[in-house]
Amino acid sequence: MKKLFLILLISFPFVINGQSKFSTTHSNQNLTCSSCHSCTIPTKENPCIKPCPRESMIRVDQKPEEGPRIIVIDKLRDTDIYAPVKFSHLAHAEMSDMTGGCRTCHHYNPPGNVIGCSDCHEVSRNRTDISKPDLKGAYHQQCMTCHRSWSGKTDCIECHAAKEKADLKPVKAKDEKAKRIHPEIKTPDKITYNTKTDRGKLVTFYHNDHTDLFRLECSQCHSNESCAKCHSQIKKPADLKITFAEQHKKCSNCHETKNNCNTCHSNKETERFNHKVSTGFDLSKFHSKLSCIRCHTTPAKFTGLNKDCVTCHGSWSWDNFNHKITGLVLDELHGELDCESCHKEKSYASPSCGDCHDDKTYPKEKPGKLIKR
Amino acid sequence: MVDESRRKFLKTTALVGAGITGLSTKTVKAGPKNILDENRMGVLVDTTVCIGCRKCEWACKTAHDLPTQPLDTYEDRSVFEKMRRPDDKALTVVNEYAARETEQFPLNVKVQCMHCDRPACVSACIVGAISKEENGSVIWDTDKCIGCRYCMVACPFQIPAFEFEKAWHPEIRKCDFCFERTKEGKLPACVEICPMEVLTYGTRKSLIERAHQKISLYPDRYVNHVYGQYEVGGTSWLYLASRDFAELQFPKLGTNPAPGVSEAIQHGIFAYFVPPIALYALLGGVMWINKKKAESNKDKEVHHE
Ligand code: SF4
Ligand code: SF4
Ligand code: SF4
Numbered sequence: 001m002k003k004l005f006l007i008l009l010i011s012f013p014f015v016i017n018g019q020s021k022f023s024t025t026h027s028n029q030n031l032t033c034s035s036c037h038s039c040t041i042p043t044k045e046n047p048c049i050k051p052c053p054r055e056s057m058i059r060v061d062q063k064p065e066e067g068p069r070i071i072v073i074d075k076l077r078d079t080d081i082y083a084p085v086k087f088s089h090l091a092h093a094e095m096s097d098m099t100g101g102c103r104t105c106h107h108y109n110p111p112g113n114v115i116g117c118s119d120c121h122e123v124s125r126n127r128t129d130i131s132k133p134d135l136k137g138a139y140h141q142q143c144m145t146c147h148r149s150w151s152g153k154t155d156c157i158e159c160h161a162a163k164e165k166a167d168l169k170p171v172k173a174k175d176e177k178a179k180r181i182h183p184e185i186k187t188p189d190k191i192t193y194n195t196k197t198d199r200g201k202l203v204t205f206y207h208n209d210h211t212d213l214f215r216l217e218c219s220q221c222h223s224n225e226s227c228a229k230c231h232s233q234i235k236k237p238a239d240l241k242i243t244f245a246e247q248h249k250k251c252s253n254c255h256e257t258k259n260n261c262n263t264c265h266s267n268k269e270t271e272r273f274n275h276k277v278s279t280g281f282d283l284s285k286f287h288s289k290l291s292c293i294r295c296h297t298t299p300a301k302f303t304g305l306n307k308d309c310v311t312c313h314g315s316w317s318w319d320n321f322n323h324k325i326t327g328l329v330l331d332e333l334h335g336e337l338d339c340e341s342c343h344k345e346k347s348y349a350s351p352s353c354g355d356c357h358d359d360k361t362y363p364k365e366k367p368g369k370l371i372k373r
Numbered sequence: 374m375v376d377e378s379r380r381k382f383l384k385t386t387a388l389v390g391a392g393i394t395g396l397s398t399k400t401v402k403a404g405p406k407n408i409l410d411e412n413r414m415g416v417l418v419d420t421t422v423c424i425g426c427r428k429c430e431w432a433c434k435t436a437h438d439l440p441t442q443p444l445d446t447y448e449d450r451s452v453f454e455k456m457r458r459p460d461d462k463a464l465t466v467v468n469e470y471a472a473r474e475t476e477q478f479p480l481n482v483k484v485q486c487m488h489c490d491r492p493a494c495v496s497a498c499i500v501g502a503i504s505k506e507e508n509g510s511v512i513w514d515t516d517k518c519i520g521c522r523y524c525m526v527a528c529p530f531q532i533p534a535f536e537f538e539k540a541w542h543p544e545i546r547k548c549d550f551c552f553e554r555t556k557e558g559k560l561p562a563c564v565e566i567c568p569m570e571v572l573t574y575g576t577r578k579s580l581i582e583r584a585h586q587k588i589s590l591y592p593d594r595y596v597n598h599v600y601g602q603y604e605v606g607g608t609s610w611l612y613l614a615s616r617d618f619a620e621l622q623f624p625k626l627g628t629n630p631a632p633g634v635s636e637a638i639q640h641g642i643f644a645y646f647v648p649p650i651a652l653y654a655l656l657g658g659v660m661w662i663n664k665k666k667a668e669s670n671k672d673k674e675v676h677h678e
């Protein structure tokens with residue numbers, strides 16, 4: 001009995017280790033079993049892993065500098081007719097800044113570290129599980145999608161040396177000191193598009209307003225873009241004849257593009273969007289920190305909102321409104337008054353004092369004490 | 374020795390003749406070889422991934438001892454200017470179809486024998502030289518082939534080719550699904566070399582499953598059609614594409630096995646000869662006898678040395 005116990009005790013860590021190497025981190029993640037498994041009780045024999053790409057991807061994102069600088073891809077060294085590729089991982093990671101980061105290539109990642117291609121894709125092409133490409137296929141399908149669109153070339157020697165000419169010396173130490181390789185991508189402030197339509201040739205696009213003011217992430221507009229977007233030597237996706245819908249796709253996520261052409265199209269360059277000038281509602285006072293969607297709750301619809309406070313703040317009344325949030329604490333006397341005694345307009349803009357005071361005006365005189373908001 | 378094989382030949386001729394005149398498509402199952410194995414292999418060709426590097430062409434030639442230019446010459450894309458067909462010098466070729474206005478890349482399509490499940494070439498062959506093997510390959514026996522070219526006419530994909538230079542006893546040439554390699558557990562040469570894994574090797578069953586999985590995962594990428602799943606009763610090589618297969622020079626074929634079709638053609642050609650099988654036998658017999666004569670002459674020469 002004692003012996004049996006001892007055996008069990010010794011073998012326990014091995015049993016635990018026999019599980020997948022990812023299992024220790026699963027529990028730390030906000031995951032449900034069904035993210036990866038298609039059956040309710042996955043076993044080691046039948047893990048019923050869903051095919052990639054899975055609907056809910058688990059992603060790990062790193063800064064380019066956190067990954068390796070150069071990787072020598074030599075897993076296929078024995079069988080390949082070309083020499084291994086010295087892959088400039090850092091340069092590629094930097095380029096992927098524009099296209100969605102690590103997941104541009106590491107398109108699926110279990111919780112934990114960023115994993116490499118060979119963790120999922122089998123080295124041997126002669127295999128029974130054909131639900132994903134083998135390693136050679138996975139590498140090339142990944143690389144060629146961009147490289148082809150960039151140069152139009154499919155020549156092997158663009159990346160591989162011929163086997164006999166290969167320089168397989170280990171990467172030099174000085175290469176290891178990571179510094180940015182790809183220049184920082186500068187975002188334009190304003191782009192004026194010269195379109196082909198006769199209903200307003202020019203579209204003035206204030207790029208940085210969209211990122212800063214409207215708080216859009218790069219990837220919300222720039223997804224699935226590759227090096228070719230900037231570096232293409234052949235026909236760019238932008239040169240392709242595309243449908244109206246495709247052409248307006250990026251804008252129509254937020255803007256209604258089917259009917260309201262002159263929202264964006266004009267015959268001359270248009271001014272930068274200013275909420276106060278264009279709509280009469282000044283955001284700068286109390287609403288400057290909100291994202292658009294907090295008020296414009298229907299996606300792509302920005303019109304039809306009433307300027308009256310109660311449109312959004314419907315529950316406000318004399319009983320529960322704390323005047324302090326406006327930056328002015330009412331004195332005792334004024335605090336007793338109905339809102340409408342001073343605020344004649346529904347917008348609750350500047351108050352008028354004339355009903356009670358002949359000699360006082362706002363903002364020269366104040367019905368209380370200003371405080372810092 | 375010669376007598377014995379002559380007897381065998383006559384027997385086969387009679388058998389196949391009976392099949393052609395009397396029975397219908399079941400002829401395919403006549404020999405023990407021509408039974409479809411449940412786990413027969415196949416290849417799924419995903420044309421949306423192919424980059425037209427033509428490594429497969431090189432590998433195929435190298436594996437079959439056919440003369441070839443060095444590998445780096447295959448990067449010359451000017452060959453795509455005209456459409457090519459597999460022939461006696463290239464068992465497989467890759468063609469290119471220009472990108473459409475909405476597409477960035479041209480489309481490349483590899484062509485070779487489809488290794489039909491119910492091959493027209495097998496039923497058309499009057500000496501029973503061609504057979505569908507257990508592993509899915511449709512191969513032929515060089516010793517039996519008399520070079521009559523009936524398979525060439527019968528094949529719905531115009532695949533079998535013959536050596537043009539040789540007027541007498543030209544040998545059939547077509548993709549043999551790398552029968553010798555797969556026998557040793559190796560992959561077909563083209564499958565092994567393809568950098569993109571356009572070509573996935575597996576059991577036909579699993580490939581069909583995978584093909585439909587791909588279509589449902591990427592419905593924008595593929596037309597909802599696995600070419601070869603049902604065409605002419607099914608083929609071992611299966612194709613996925615991003616546009617209608619008719620635009621890629623894939624013949625529009627019904628789901629009925631082609632042998633019926635091929636018989637109709639032959640019967641049509643020889644409508645005024647009664648009975649057609651007599652002609653086959655006569656023609657074939659003459660060719661076969663000549664072949665044997667030539668061979669035994671060759672043998673004699675060797676012996677004299
Ligand atoms: S494609 Fe033609 S040659 Fe190949 S198996 Fe089918 S009928 Fe025979
Ligand atoms: S399977 Fe073999 S014979 Fe057929 S095309 Fe591929 S390499 Fe050539
Ligand atoms: S080797 Fe693969 S990628 Fe290259 S042409 Fe042949 S099928 Fe296409």
